[in-house]
Amino acid sequence: MPQLATTAAPRRNPAGATERIVESITTAIVERRLMPGTKLVEQKIADIFHVSRTIVRQALNQLSRDHLVVLEPARGAFVATPSVDEARQVFEVRAMLEVAMVRSLCARITDAQLAELRAHLQQEQAAVARTDVPGRTRLLADFHSKLAQSAGNAVLAQLLADLLRRSSLIALMYQSALSAGQSQTEHVQIVDAIARRDADVAAALMARHLASVEHNLHLDPRTPDLAAALRPAA
Template sequence: MPDLNKPQHIADRIVDAILARKLAPGARLGEQPLADLFGVSRTIVREALARLAARGMVEVNSRRGWFVVQPSIEDARDAFAARQVIETGLLQSAGSRIDGPALKRLQKHVSQERAAVRAADAGERSFLLGDFHVCLAECAGHTTLAEILRDLTARTTLIATLYQSPHEAAVSCEEHAEIVAALERGDGALAVDLMRRHIEGVAAHLSPTAPADPLASLRVALSPVGPSAQALHTTTPTGRPPRKKRLFTDLMPPTSPLEN
């Protein structure tokens, strides 16, 4: 039973939320709200966030606080390249360590992915598709690599959120199924090739999107109201442009030129 007051538990919950796309890139992580939510001190929360910062999940601004990282396109390339090296190498060295019980666990995981895809449960689907790679590392007996892949898959989830990969969830799910089927047949070379193509396929579909307009809400709020631009340029029956209405009248009438 995990200690809910430990920094590691809080850090794990935040990573799970990132994997499920419940925390978006740039989301603010307030110390006091997190302390209230978990029933702990801000010191505990700060330690959890510092651990995540060391793992590249969050960053801190001395004036504005803690935020989920916003990876750049260069970060995206690095993360997917790292995943390809780790995951293909993991499968090459797995050998007979992925035994019957491990294969059943992987098959069950793929079944859960398919159910989430059918149910259109975006959060569960995103979490399971990322967790497959962690599960595979655990089934191969690589607990250390599983921890590394957990962070890398969370980072690539943030990247996919930012750069809108059109690589469909259903496609990823079936590619996972093909990898498991190759392992079940004992064809390690094919499993390695399928994993390489799977990661390359996801990475190849990443493309930078137009940055959000930081002035969007202000732009809408201050857009012109009242007559349209066309109405403002219409003329009166005399041929003269209409006089603009004044927002305020004079408090006192204007003085006559003869008055001193």
């Protein structure tokens, strides 16, 4: 009797698995499910994602290069805890980029792009109203990314995306409904100024908004359960 052909099990893509871990940890940081100082245990992460510790180590090395994770010899990996000086430097660079960005947008933004920004503002407002902390945190940060995308400068968008991820470890103001509502209101004012093509007002509002975020800087030492933080939302 001829033997039945067997189908080899598909191999996992190591690069894809690494990126999946990087994305999950990054998202957990942005959404405040992983706080500064949280220990990232290699074996526990490997168990969560059903991969080898080698894959986890690759992901942690990438996150370290992105300044989101600190690797300490003989101690392991931890979510980075930025210093006050680093926080000020991040917001200083953001102000340089984003104030110039909104000035440029006033001269080039299209009606379609404005409509997309207005739709995003409505999502922000809804998330703030229902006290959706992870949702509002992500949306409030995405607002700045969407402005960069509207500017049509891929290099600027990438630089700002990196800074926003680092800002998520620094600016924890969005944890309270009051500051989240204030931030959302400021976003509306910025878009209104851009829609009027008022570059001076738009630039001033962005500078004031970023100064407010920096002013509300607070590092929270909580360290939640790693498995719960990395579990995808239902």
